[in-house]
Amino acid sequence: MKIVKIMLIVFLSIFLVACGSGGGEGVSKKNFKQGVSELNIEFLNNAPPAKIYPDSNFKMILKIDNQAAYKLLNGKISLIGINKKYFDVRPETQSFDDLEGKSLLAPVGGKQFIEFEGTAGKLFQNANSYRANYFLKVSYDSNVEFSDTICINPRLYEMYDSGCQMQSQKSYSGQGAPLAVTNVEIITYPVGSGAKLEFRFNVAKRGSGEVDNAELKKALIGNKEFQKCEFIGGVGAISPKKALFSKDKQEATLVCETILSDQNSYETTVTLDFDYKYDWLKQYSLVLVNPNSKYY
Amino acid sequence: MGKLGAIFGALKGGAGKAGAAMAPIAKSVAPGLAGAAGGIGSVAGAGATVVQGAAFAAGGTAVRETVGAVKTPSVILIVLGVLHYVLQIQGNTGISWITALILFAIAGWAVADKVEVDRWGIFVPMILFVVWYFFFGATKGDLAFWLYFGGISFVLFALPAIFTKGESAKPEIMGILPVLFLFLDLGLIAFVQQEFHLTVTKLMSNLILYMPWWSLLGVLTLPIKKDEAGGTIISLLKVGGIIYIIMIVLLSSVPAVAYESDAAISLDKFQDAQEKLRKDLPNTENPAVSNLKCLSAGRFSDLQNCINERQDASKIKATCIASGFKEGTTTYTQCVKEQQEIKEKGSLVAGIDDPNIDKPTNAQFAVSKNFPNKKTHTTGLDLRYPVVLKIENPRLQNFTVKVGCNFTNLKKKESFLGEIVGNSEIKVNDPKEEFTVRCSSPDNQVLNGTYQITYSAEFLNINSASHVERVFVGDKDFAWKDEWYPKILKAHFTQGAESMGARDFARINFDYGNVEKNPIIEKDWQTAYINLENLAGGKITKVHSYKIKGFEGLGYPSEFLNCIQGNSVTLSLAKYSKMIYIDNCDTEYLPDKWANPNGEKDYEGPEVFEAEVVYDYLVELKKEITVNLRKT
Numbered sequence: 001m002k003i004v005k006i007m008l009i010v011f012l013s014i015f016l017v018a019c020g021s022g023g024g025e026g027v028s029k030k031n032f033k034q035g036v037s038e039l040n041i042e043f044l045n046n047a048p049p050a051k052i053y054p055d056s057n058f059k060m061i062l063k064i065d066n067q068a069a070y071k072l073l074n075g076k077i078s079l080i081g082i083n084k085k086y087f088d089v090r091p092e093t094q095s096f097d098d099l100e101g102k103s104l105l106a107p108v109g110g111k112q113f114i115e116f117e118g119t120a121g122k123l124f125q126n127a128n129s130y131r132a133n134y135f136l137k138v139s140y141d142s143n144v145e146f147s148d149t150i151c152i153n154p155r156l157y158e159m160y161d162s163g164c165q166m167q168s169q170k171s172y173s174g175q176g177a178p179l180a181v182t183n184v185e186i187i188t189y190p191v192g193s194g195a196k197l198e199f200r201f202n203v204a205k206r207g208s209g210e211v212d213n214a215e216l217k218k219a220l221i222g223n224k225e226f227q228k229c230e231f232i233g234g235v236g237a238i239s240p241k242k243a244l245f246s247k248d249k250q251e252a253t254l255v256c257e258t259i260l261s262d263q264n265s266y267e268t269t270v271t272l273d274f275d276y277k278y279d280w281l282k283q284y285s286l287v288l289v290n291p292n293s294k295y296y
Numbered sequence: 297m298g299k300l301g302a303i304f305g306a307l308k309g310g311a312g313k314a315g316a317a318m319a320p321i322a323k324s325v326a327p328g329l330a331g332a333a334g335g336i337g338s339v340a341g342a343g344a345t346v347v348q349g350a351a352f353a354a355g356g357t358a359v360r361e362t363v364g365a366v367k368t369p370s371v372i373l374i375v376l377g378v379l380h381y382v383l384q385i386q387g388n389t390g391i392s393w394i395t396a397l398i399l400f401a402i403a404g405w406a407v408a409d410k411v412e413v414d415r416w417g418i419f420v421p422m423i424l425f426v427v428w429y430f431f432f433g434a435t436k437g438d439l440a441f442w443l444y445f446g447g448i449s450f451v452l453f454a455l456p457a458i459f460t461k462g463e464s465a466k467p468e469i470m471g472i473l474p475v476l477f478l479f480l481d482l483g484l485i486a487f488v489q490q491e492f493h494l495t496v497t498k499l500m501s502n503l504i505l506y507m508p509w510w511s512l513l514g515v516l517t518l519p520i521k522k523d524e525a526g527g528t529i530i531s532l533l534k535v536g537g538i539i540y541i542i543m544i545v546l547l548s549s550v551p552a553v554a555y556e557s558d559a560a561i562s563l564d565k566f567q568d569a570q571e572k573l574r575k576d577l578p579n580t581e582n583p584a585v586s587n588l589k590c591l592s593a594g595r596f597s598d599l600q601n602c603i604n605e606r607q608d609a610s611k612i613k614a615t616c617i618a619s620g621f622k623e624g625t626t627t628y629t630q631c632v633k634e635q636q637e638i639k640e641k642g643s644l645v646a647g648i649d650d651p652n653i654d655k656p657t658n659a660q661f662a663v664s665k666n667f668p669n670k671k672t673h674t675t676g677l678d679l680r681y682p683v684v685l686k687i688e689n690p691r692l693q694n695f696t697v698k699v700g701c702n703f704t705n706l707k708k709k710e711s712f713l714g715e716i717v718g719n720s721e722i723k724v725n726d727p728k729e730e731f732t733v734r735c736s737s738p739d740n741q742v743l744n745g746t747y748q749i750t751y752s753a754e755f756l757n758i759n760s761a762s763h764v765e766r767v768f769v770g771d772k773d774f775a776w777k778d779e780w781y782p783k784i785l786k787a788h789f790t791q792g793a794e795s796m797g798a799r800d801f802a803r804i805n806f807d808y809g810n811v812e813k814n815p816i817i818e819k820d821w822q823t824a825y826i827n828l829e830n831l832a833g834g835k836i837t838k839v840h841s842y843k844i845k846g847f848e849g850l851g852y853p854s855e856f857l858n859c860i861q862g863n864s865v866t867l868s869l870a871k872y873s874k875m876i877y878i879d880n881c882d883t884e885y886l887p888d889k890w891a892n893p894n895g896e897k898d899y900e901g902p903e904v905f906e907a908e909v910v911y912d913y914l915v916e917l918k919k920e921i922t923v924n925l926r927k928t
Contacts, residue, residue, distance in 0.1 A: 080897050081787060083765065085904040092897065124763055124906070125798060126690050127652035133787040137898075247779045283787050 032069035069176030144177035153265035154195035163265030178207020204251035209280030218273035377510030403474035417467030581610035647805030655690035661917035676742040701735035762797030765902035768890035839865035846905035
């Protein structure tokens with residue numbers, strides 16, 4: 001009887017613990033602005049069908065699902081390189097609504113279904129099949145925010161400071177978008193009685209598409225603007241605050257400077273906000289088959 | 297004959313007995329040399345003794361050299377390899393099979409000669425190959441077979457290696473060489489090319505056409521014989537062999553890479569593939585000969601140009617000869633002139649078989665087993681010879697076939713028309729049809745002796761078509777091209793940029809673009825090339841019309857539109873050649889949608905262009921018959 005009681009207590013305890021841990025990773029605790037997330041794009045099953053017969057109609061339904069932590073704007077979808085002789089798909093380009101990013105208030109992010117109407121043509125002579133490869137191109141504008149608390153120590157030669165420990169370099173996995181600040185280097189120069197701080201932010205593409213350009217909209221250290229911020233190197237800067245990315249170089253360096261008059265080490269926040277244009281391209285196929293062929 | 301006998305004697309006797317077998321050679325060569333020396337001696341008069349002595353000494357050295365060289369299996373391999381190669385290029389497949397197997401054995405001997413220890417190890421993989429090929433019928437086998445056969449093979453490989461502490465491993469591995477060369481000789485390259493649809497590069501065609509593989513193995517296995525009998529001949533063979541390889545492989549194919557670009561291994565398949573490719577490849581002058589002739593002509597500074605000129609000239613010569621013109625005749629000269637003009641006007645573009653069409657329009661005669669090849673007859677009159685004409689018409693075309701036959705007395709070289717029993721014009725519209733074509737000797741001809749009957753079937757108004765795809769990009773900057781060209785080529789042109797069509801009797805090949813074989817068209821001059829390729833080994837007797845479709849209603853200039861179509865083509869003298877030139881057409885015009893593609897779409901296309909040709913095609917069958925008149 002005693003054993004039964006003990007087992008019952010143990011069982012109930014396990015049950016309660018199990019119940020309690022279910023929502024441990026609750027939405028309320030989740031920080032969506034970390035890691036790499038972007039727009040998920042996929043065709044629904046059988047839309048288009050795996051095999052399309054000549055002279056038949058079909059639908060292509062695309063599901064787009066914003067997994068990033070930021071709103072997507074000016075979205076456009078284009079079908080490029082569909083051979084019109086075999087497949088007439090309309091419209092070839094269409095816009096999609098602005099999609100909310102994932103947030104505490106909307107943890108699933110914005111979703112939309114986009115339809116294309118297709119009509120299959122005829123095969124060439126008595127061909128068994130025809131595979132039409134094409135590209136699906138999705139373009140949109142979005143933004144990404146970077147924010148971190150860092151230690152600043154203007155006194156270069158002070159070995160023992162009762163304040164915080166300054167790190168000259170820090171790495172980041174991402175800020176919940178396909179564009180991310182991946183690394184920051186902090187360089188301190190003594191200037192008069194204070195110090196000049198130079199922050200070198202590496203801004204790089206981490207998603208599966210390509211960043212067309214990125215523009216710095218806001219750069220704060222604490223509550224103050226950096227004294228100077230500009231992109232250097234890369235393919236080319238459209239303006240000091242706007243960098244152009246290329247296929248081969250999907251990153252840029254943003255250098256920001258500030259002069260400190262404080263003598264003691266202290267922790268402060270660094271906040272950056274970028275707008276960027278993003279393109280995503282993937283190859284797909286439509287297959288036209290001859291119903292009389294022994295292969296289909 | 298004596299020399300050959302000696303060589304075969306040496307083969308039979310093996311290396312140990314080779315010395316004895318060489319004696320007849322020495323005997324047969326020495327008197328000749330002695331005679332020659334004697335001749336010189338008699339002219340020289342008093343000084344004859346000295347000269348005779350020197351001549352005998354020279355003769356003796358020559359004999360010793362020859363005997364020494366012929367004792368070497370590699371030399372035998374080189375010599376027989378060349379003879380075997382000659383048999384092969386003359387199409388003697390049956391005999392060349394046997395000689396290949398003999399050379400396979402000699403190759404084993406030659407490779408064994410190169411190995412210092414455990415020579416027998418060479419024969420392990422060779423015997424395993426022979427067992428697999430002849431006893432197991434070159435089976436693809438299943439997993440169980442390969443576990444069983446592979447396991448035993450592994451044991452046969454491993455055991456000697458274990459017992460000899462690894463020393464037999466090297467000869468065992470080297471034993472794979474003769475097997476590899478047997479495959480190469482019988483057509484491994486051609487087989488791979490056809491199975492994986494590789495583009496035939498210059499290097500590949502040279503290797504297929506001009507590489508006597510066994511001789512190459514002979515050169516590779518030549519021993520080092522310093523100060524020994526035969527050393528000089530062996531050194532000369534080595535140098536000659538290496539020069540030949542350089543000429544074949546390097547000089548003629550510097551810009552080419554071996555492959556531009558995807559069964560049970562039956563050696564028959566290899567041979568068939570090699571035979572087919574040899575027939576399809578233009579019969580040009582051996583590049584090694586071209587090299588030598590250019591060098592002897594002193595064209596050192598433009599050697600490659602000279603070789604190309606000679607190769608082109610030989611290609612034209614081969615085309616005209618294949619078209620039935622005899623060298624030296626006026627028609628032959630005219631043919632050469634025409635072909636040169638075609639070459640200057642523009643190249644003949646290639647096309648490929650559409651991989652999506654496995655049923656082409658085709659026909660062939662079939663001879664039944666009961667065909668009366670030999671007949672004994674009382675009158676020799678009204679004799680009938682039936683064959684079957686099998687027609688594949690998968691696209692359900694409506695066409696007419698005119699059948700006929702002709703007798704040629706092979707002794708008297710006289711020809712006369714035969715008579716078709718029944719209808720000589722057949723209407724075809726079903727997907728598959730078979731007709732018996734009965735050829736009867738005419739009433740006024742008594743058949744007596746050996747004749748060749750030529751059956752003919754002329755297919756009237758056959759329609760064949762091809763298609764190409766092109767992408768239009770307008771004016772784009774370098775960065776765009778750098779990013780998009782590889783993507784476009786990978787997405788739309790994995791099968792190449794050439795036109796594709798069903799492998800019918802003939803195919804219309806065409807190209808369209810800024811540059812030949814480039815499927816991406818920019819805003820610039822474009823050229824359309826059109827030619828006809830004869831694919832079925834018969835004759836294109838007439839071209840009724842041709843047209844490239846896809847340009848209509850887009851504002852192209854009429855000059856260009858008229859050029860890409862025609863109602864009839866005057867077939868040149870070389871009309872029976874494999875490729876028939878039709879026309880080249882230029883234009884600078886591009887419709888706006890192709891000149892300035894929509895910015896959101898990056899490029900326009902792929903757009904499909906189709907070419908269609910309507911033509912008459914003649915299929916023939918030659919059959920030999922013998923009629924003996926019964927004496928009454």
